Amino acid sequence: MTRQFVVVGHDAPTDAEFSLDDLPGAGRLDVLCRCVTAAFLLSHDIREDVRVTLVLADEYALTFEGGSLRRLNPDEHSTAALIRTALAKRTEAVGHMSVETSPGIAIDRRDFEQVLADVADDGTLIHLDADGQPAVEIDPPAKPVFLLSDHRDFTESERQTIDAVADERVSLGPRPLHGDQAITVAHNWLDTDGFLRW
Amino acid sequence: MTRQFVVVGHDAPTDAEFSLDDLPGAGRLDVLCRCVTAAFLLSHDIREDVRVTLVLADEYALTFEGGSLRRLNPDEHSTAALIRTALAKRTEAVGHMSVETSPGIAIDRRDFEQVLADVADDGTLIHLDADGQPAVEIDPPAKPVFLLSDHRDFTESERQTIDAVADERVSLGPRPLHGDQAITVAHNWLDTDGFLRW
Numbered sequence: 001m002t003r004q005f006v007v008v009g010h011d012a013p014t015d016a017e018f019s020l021d022d023l024p025g026a027g028r029l030d031v032l033c034r035c036v037t038a039a040f041l042l043s044h045d046i047r048e049d050v051r052v053t054l055v056l057a058d059e060y061a062l063t064f065e066g067g068s069l070r071r072l073n074p075d076e077h078s079t080a081a082l083i084r085t086a087l088a089k090r091t092e093a094v095g096h097m098s099v100e101t102s103p104g105i106a107i108d109r110r111d112f113e114q115v116l117a118d119v120a121d122d123g124t125l126i127h128l129d130a131d132g133q134p135a136v137e138i139d140p141p142a143k144p145v146f147l148l149s150d151h152r153d154f155t156e157s158e159r160q161t162i163d164a165v166a167d168e169r170v171s172l173g174p175r176p177l178h179g180d181q182a183i184t185v186a187h188n189w190l191d192t193d194g195f196l197r198w
Numbered sequence: 199m200t201r202q203f204v205v206v207g208h209d210a211p212t213d214a215e216f217s218l219d220d221l222p223g224a225g226r227l228d229v230l231c232r233c234v235t236a237a238f239l240l241s242h243d244i245r246e247d248v249r250v251t252l253v254l255a256d257e258y259a260l261t262f263e264g265g266s267l268r269r270l271n272p273d274e275h276s277t278a279a280l281i282r283t284a285l286a287k288r289t290e291a292v293g294h295m296s297v298e299t300s301p302g303i304a305i306d307r308r309d310f311e312q313v314l315a316d317v318a319d320d321g322t323l324i325h326l327d328a329d330g331q332p333a334v335e336i337d338p339p340a341k342p343v344f345l346l347s348d349h350r351d352f353t354e355s356e357r358q359t360i361d362a363v364a365d366e367r368v369s370l371g372p373r374p375l376h377g378d379q380a381i382t383v384a385h386n387w388l389d390t391d392g393f394l395r396w
Contacts (some may be wrong), residue, residue: 020219021218021219021275022275023273023275024271024273024275024276030272030273030274030275031272034232034272038379041376042373042374042375042376043349043374043375043376044374045373045374047373073222074228074229074232074376075221075222075228075274076228076273076274076275077219077220077221077222077228077274077275078222134395134396136390136393136394136395136396151241172386173386173389173390173396174389174390174396175240175243175245175385175389176240176241176242176243177240177241177382178239178240178241178272181236181382184375184379184382184383185382185383185386187373188370188371188383188386191371191372191373192334192371192372192393195334195390195393196334197332197334198332198334198371198372
């Protein structure tokens with residue numbers, strides 16, 4: 001596992017009672033769907049060396065593993081259907097047990113703090129932040145774990161949690177990007193050895 | 199107008215008779231929607247200096263102007279609704295007449311060859327192509343016009359049209375990107391003065 005993304009969905013649904021035809025109305029699930037597809041999909045290919053963890057309303061963690069992920073399509077609607085399937089099986093996730101709800105997707109009961117504690121030793125924790133150090137000034141780490149928020153900023157409490165564990169605070173450009181755009185640029189940064197060569 | 203994107207939708211609908219709840223089934227309209235939002239949207243902001251032209255099935259051209267664009271949201275569903283509204287008014291576009299169908303969005307009857315002829319003098323025409331010259335080796339031009347295809351490659355005939363007018367063939371990274379991802383990276387290339395500084 002060489003690239004990880006942890007995305008916090010503050011208003012994300014915690015049950016399956018939402019319509020796939022109104023994803024913005026479902027706690028801005030559209031934002032999270034785009035983050036997932038940006039993290040995994042290439043043109044006619046999938047990035048197998050990626051793990052994405054979505055933190056849903058600080059209650060559930062949804063983990064996507066590139067190596068075993070199946071049926072992930074680029075459109076928001078079908079990605080949201082995979083998430084809804086996972087949420088429909090959420091009651092099977094008891095205690096620390098994780099439940100695989102479709103190939104490569106698992107749900108468990110964890111909040112943001114627990115997720116951060118779990119990834120803390122996986123590699124270099126990078127808080128993606130508009131005010132961070134420009135990525136062009138840094139050599140990309142071998143095993144980055146990027147921390148992102150959804151359409152809302154991290155809360156003060158989340159920032160304190162992040163500051164306690166993050167290794168770096170990095171900016172990917174001078175304009176404020178959406179989460180999925182930041183993921184796309186972060187991949188490009190890594191793919192090009194720090195925007196240098198390929 | 200400093201940045202333009204021309205995106206060819208080979209299988210795109212040419213009327214409004216499609217469901218917003220199945221965009222992949224509507225000639226992969228989801229692909230074009232993501233290209234539009236990637237071109238214009240920043241986090242809580244819009245790029246006003248951008249124009250996007252979608253070429254729909256070589257029959258209609260749909261033009262989005264950042265300076266006057268309103269009601270563009272990040273989700274695919276609402277972007278597709280704007281496109282459907284434009285297509286519903288397509289019969290008002292007669293001859294070379296363009297019709298504004300909602301603020302900042304206009305439709306007219308043009309094929310790919312005509313669109314290329316119209317943008318040829320607007321700036322530096324850049325064919326985005328996995329086999330092109332790495333962007334890191336080039337200084338970004340002041341007024342780039344990027345040419346992209348949807349989920350399908352450009353046809354042989356389209357390639358010939360492009361080769362006749364394009365100034366450069368540029369690659370944005372070693373991995374093959376989706377159109378919207380390429381647009382996001384192209385913006386970052388320009389925003390950072392060629393991945394150098396900000």
